Amino acid sequence: CTIRDGFCTVCTIWGSSLHRQGCFFEMSQKNSCINRQRDVLYKKSKSGDFMSEKKSKKDILQFIKFVLFSASAGIIQFGSFTLMKEVIIKLDFFQNLMLEHETFARIMNNEYGPMYLIALILSVIWNFTFNRKFTFKSANNVPIAMLKVFAYYAVFTPISTVIGVHFTNKYSNSEAVDYIVLIITMLANMITEFIFDKFVVFRNSEGTAEKKE
Numbered sequence: 001c002t003i004r005d006g007f008c009t010v011c012t013i014w015g016s017s018l019h020r021q022g023c024f025f026e027m028s029q030k031n032s033c034i035n036r037q038r039d040v041l042y043k044k045s046k047s048g049d050f051m052s053e054k055k056s057k058k059d060i061l062q063f064i065k066f067v068l069f070s071a072s073a074g075i076i077q078f079g080s081f082t083l084m085k086e087v088i089i090k091l092d093f094f095q096n097l098m099l100e101h102e103t104f105a106r107i108m109n110n111e112y113g114p115m116y117l118i119a120l121i122l123s124v125i126w127n128f129t130f131n132r133k134f135t136f137k138s139a140n141n142v143p144i145a146m147l148k149v150f151a152y153y154a155v156f157t158p159i160s161t162v163i164g165v166h167f168t169n170k171y172s173n174s175e176a177v178d179y180i181v182l183i184i185t186m187l188a189n190m191i192t193e194f195i196f197d198k199f200v201v202f203r204n205s206e207g208t209a210e211k212k213e
Helices: 009-014 017-086 092-100 102-107 112-135 142-170 177-201 208-212
Strands: none
Touching: 017 112, 017 177, 092 102, 112 142, 112 177, 142 177
8 A cells, every 4th residue: 555644545545444454554563663763773873972972081081191191291301401401511511511522512502402302302201101001002013103203203303493492592581481482392292292192103003902901
């Protein structure tokens, strides 16, 4: 029979009671099937929403962990930078070294650059180790992951060093300029490195350390 606007055209024309019973049964089955399909689609939709919400919370928690570990790496970077600037570079040994060796004196002409590089290397080692293990929980090949991180810093380091030296020279009259430039650079480093780590370094290996355990 043909259903139109909720009524069977045959039933409407012929009015057979037996046919009406069969038609009613057929319509009931169709309605039941439609309702089941709606239930399945609704459950899939709810499940999708739940998974999406769960992934969103996981990403937020992941970013918080990254920020905390980056903050600890920042403390190492800032602390080592301050130690070199305020203590080590003022030692008689390094002062004499700058007087006796023209090359070393030229390198240290702007103290920010060399000290920034050393402090950055220390923080990178710390940050990579803890974020790989606890933030992204990756069990991927460490040397390969390190090479990817190296590729990031091969771009970030020269750019940030050149910009940092430029501004510390330009505003050399300000005693705080070294620290201001360092803090801004560290913030830029944290944000760009998180994006690079998530979508390049640990892209297909997040959570693999948990599965191995």
